[in-house]
Amino acid sequence: MKKPILTFDNHHHEAHAPTIEQLHGRTVPYFESPSRIDAIRAALQADGLIDLQPTQAEISVDELARTHTRAMIAHMRYLSEKAPELIRQDFASYGLEHLLMGDEYYYEQIFPTRVMRGYSINENRRGFHIFDNTSPVGPGTWPAITHSASVAYAGAHALLDGERRAYALCRPPGHHAGRDFAGGYCFFNNAAIAANAxxxxxxxxxxxxxxxxxxxxxxxFWDDPGVLFISIHADPGQEYPYYCGWPDETGGVAAEGLNINYPLPFGTDEALYTQTLARALDDISAYxxxxxxxxxxxxxxHDDPMAQFELTISSYARLGGMIDALGLPTLYVQEGGYHVDSLGAMAVSFFGGMD
Ligand SMILES: [Zn+2]
Structure with a gap:
């Protein structure tokens, strides 16, 4: 009998449930859905692999501010609280009130401020803190993202209290969110919040x-000598987020060598993936x-609707076993994964692969 994984979650994420996104000008379904978390939780429960810890305590703004700017945090709250009003203003200006449907999400206007010269930030900072339009904000978004961060924070504290492994069943995900920007389904960076804790x-x-x-x-963590960041991911020359993820991005002046990217080509299978993971685990051991x-x-x-790798359900048992064999206190923070019918089996395989 495997020891169940200590798991933190809550239900506030259900209040953030956009139904559509714009993909290069076309309307497509929003893959980052509440059903993802339900599928994982239910499968782990059915296999007796989960020790569930519902998380009610909410992370403080001061704690969030160790990872994100206070301006960014305030902007997320502002957009969430004002979303219905902002949308109505927009529709009224076009005379299109009849198109309002009642459960709208606000899709921020995107401007590439980080590469512009001479930009100024308006009072509400609109157009500054979200880098793409896959992160729409509605009234339920603020409670969902603060509680997602709270789940990661609670998981970190379990490790501080002596747990060897814990799982933060976060939603929305976080790894595309930076210190002052959201995007890519992500708002607050749950993994970074946990690392800082x-x-x-x-x-x-x-x-x-x-x-x-x-x-x-x-x-x-680009210029942070206290954190090693390693990412294994699809080649950014082919895949989102495109603008970074290459091997020559090795860290800032204060943290040279502490940022390691392992991009892999479309079609990557278990053999190539585990070979790369073994290198990453060696890097971690050396640190x-x-x-x-x-x-x-x-x-x-292989079945994921957004991705082009070829891992199978059983591959995740190998991944889980390899990472766990490091023997480090480890917090697993849920990020993406969009083939809802397989998510439960993947989680069971991953956590079941640990001794
Ligand atoms: Zn992803």
Missing amino acids: LRQRGKIAVLDIDYHHGNGTQAI NPAALVVSLGFDTL
């Missing part, structure tokens, strides 16, 4: 095995961290 123990490693590069986590945070994406599966 853990660093009172010493150096921390963050291993990102989501299919997509963890651009937000990379940006947060000798006090704890490990894993950004756990399940979108490397």
Whole structure:
């Protein structure tokens, strides 16, 4: 009988449930749905692999501000509270009130302020803190994202209290969110929040095995000598987020060598993936961290609707076993994974693969 994984979650994420997104100008379904978390929880429960700890305590703004700017945090709250009003203003200006449907999400206007010269930030900072339109904000978004961060924070504290492994069943995910930006379904960077909570123990490693590069986590810890960030992901020359994730991104002046990217081509199978993971685990061992945070994406599966890797359900048992064999205090933070019918089996395989 396997020891169940200590798991933190709550139901506030259900209040954040956009139904559509715009993909290069076309309306497509919103894959990042509440059913993802329900599928994982139910499968782990059915297999007796979960020790569930519902998390009610809400993380403080001061604690969030160790990872995100106060302006960004305030903007997320502002957009969430004002979303219905902002949308109505927009529709009224076009005379299109008849198109309002009652459960709208606000899709921020996107401007590439980080590469512009001479930009100024308006009072409400609109257009500054969200880098793409896959992160719409509605009235339920603020409670969902603060509680998602709270779940990760609670998981970090379980490790500080002596647990060897814990699982933060976070939703929305977080690894595309940087210090002052949201995007890619992500708002607050749950893994980075957990890593910052853990660093009172010493150096921390963050291993990102989501299919997509963890651009937000990379940006947060870019110049931080206390955190090693390693990401295994689809080649950014082919795949989102495109603008970063290459091997020559090795960290800032204060943290040279502490950012390691392992991009892999479309079609990557279990053999190539586990070979790369073994290298990443060697990097982590060499760094000798006090704890490990894993950004756990399940979108490397061959069936995932957003991805082009070829892992199978049983591959995840190998991944879980390899990571766990490091023997480090480890917090697993849920990131992506969009083949809802397989998510439960993947989680069972992953956590069941640990001794
Ligand atoms: Zn992903």
